[in-house]
Amino acid sequence: MPLEPKAVTISDIAVEPPPEATMVDPMAWYDTPGPWEMEIGCGKGGFLLSRARANPHIRMLGIEWASKYYRSTVDRMARWQLTNVRVMRTDAKIFVMRHLPPQCLDALHIYHPDPWPKKRHHKRRLIQHDFANTVLTLLKPGALWLLQTDHQEYAEQIQAVLGLRSDLTQLFDQSIADVAGPEWQGTNFQIKYTQQDQPIHHFAFRRK
Numbered sequence: 001m002p003l004e005p006k007a008v009t010i011s012d013i014a015v016e017p018p019p020e021a022t023m024v025d026p027m028a029w030y031d032t033p034g035p036w037e038m039e040i041g042c043g044k045g046g047f048l049l050s051r052a053r054a055n056p057h058i059r060m061l062g063i064e065w066a067s068k069y070y071r072s073t074v075d076r077m078a079r080w081q082l083t084n085v086r087v088m089r090t091d092a093k094i095f096v097m098r099h100l101p102p103q104c105l106d107a108l109h110i111y112h113p114d115p116w117p118k119k120r121h122h123k124r125r126l127i128q129h130d131f132a133n134t135v136l137t138l139l140k141p142g143a144l145w146l147l148q149t150d151h152q153e154y155a156e157q158i159q160a161v162l163g164l165r166s167d168l169t170q171l172f173d174q175s176i177a178d179v180a181g182p183e184w185q186g187t188n189f190q191i192k193y194t195q196q197d198q199p200i201h202h203f204a205f206r207r208k
């Protein structure tokens, strides 16, 4: 008699942040092979769910700092019995800069990163030259880096940091809508700002 597939539980979905000064092998977290993608700041997990459901062959990691959103994303992935998603509660900047092996990523998704609007807080923004330099070592050749923001001035910073890099090709005809699943209606922040008639700035890059 064929065995029933094992039910996915919260402890299958949640992965612990690595101890200081250790590298991780993200592939060891999954039972099946496939491309590996990461979403930073996944919030309540809407994009992660859509992308993972539509692409069961893709292995996904969502990173979320806020414990309330982290827990709700983990619960959501377990309710949907997704075997190809893992979620970690950590500071994504530290995780990316210190714990990942080179050329491990097939795609990086960052949607509505915190804009830190006050000038004295701009240094807390994720998309800066040092972060981009590290991300470029993690992306495989041909990997995608997709971002979007509702914040005009942060959009200018993203364009300035990533737009002129010789190791990235900017794709002006791609966005989250092309990679999310068929039922995609937008991230929570995208929906909120679209209702307020704020323009959403989309970015897509391919690692050369």
Ligand SMILES: C[S@@+](CC[C@H](N)C(=O)[O-])C[C@H]1O[C@@H](n2cnc3c(N)ncnc32)[C@H](O)[C@@H]1O
Pocket (backbone or CB within 6 Å): 040, 041, 042, 043, 044, 063, 064, 065, 066, 069, 090, 091, 092, 093, 111, 112, 113, 114, 187, 188, 189, 190
């Ligand atoms: C503005 S919300 C956007 C959430 C979701 N991507 C969306 O579009 O609806 C930014 C999210 O990123 C998370 N976040 C910000 N900085 C982070 C960091 N360094 N590491 C992990 N998560 C972070 C926040 O907790 C928050 O849930």
